[in-house]
Amino acid sequence: MNPNLPTHLAANAKYDGLTPFMFLKQGMLLSWYDRKMGGKPMEFLRLNNNVSFINKFLKFMDLIKDKTIRAGYFKAIRRNYQNAVKQSIKKCIAK
Secondary structure, eight states, X not given: OOTTOTTSOXXXXXXXXXXXXXXXXXXXXXXXXXXXXXXXXXXXXXXXXXXXXXXHHHHHHXXXXXXXXXXXHHHHHHHHHHHXXXXXXXXXXXX
């Protein structure tokens, strides 16, 4: 976690890099973030309820085009995969 943001819980670290995509899935689009602070804070706008799959996919691609967002996303995917592998190994060893 960031020493400048001591109120951020370590338990929420698993969502680091995934936030814009989680919000998009729930119908909210990233409209602004502070590039100097590593993407925090973020601002989201609610999309219309009738947004098509294609439009959501295009919004997803817009997020991926952003270098900062893309780096955080792939870092989160790698981290979560590594954690899943570690948990699987621990389960195998425990048997």
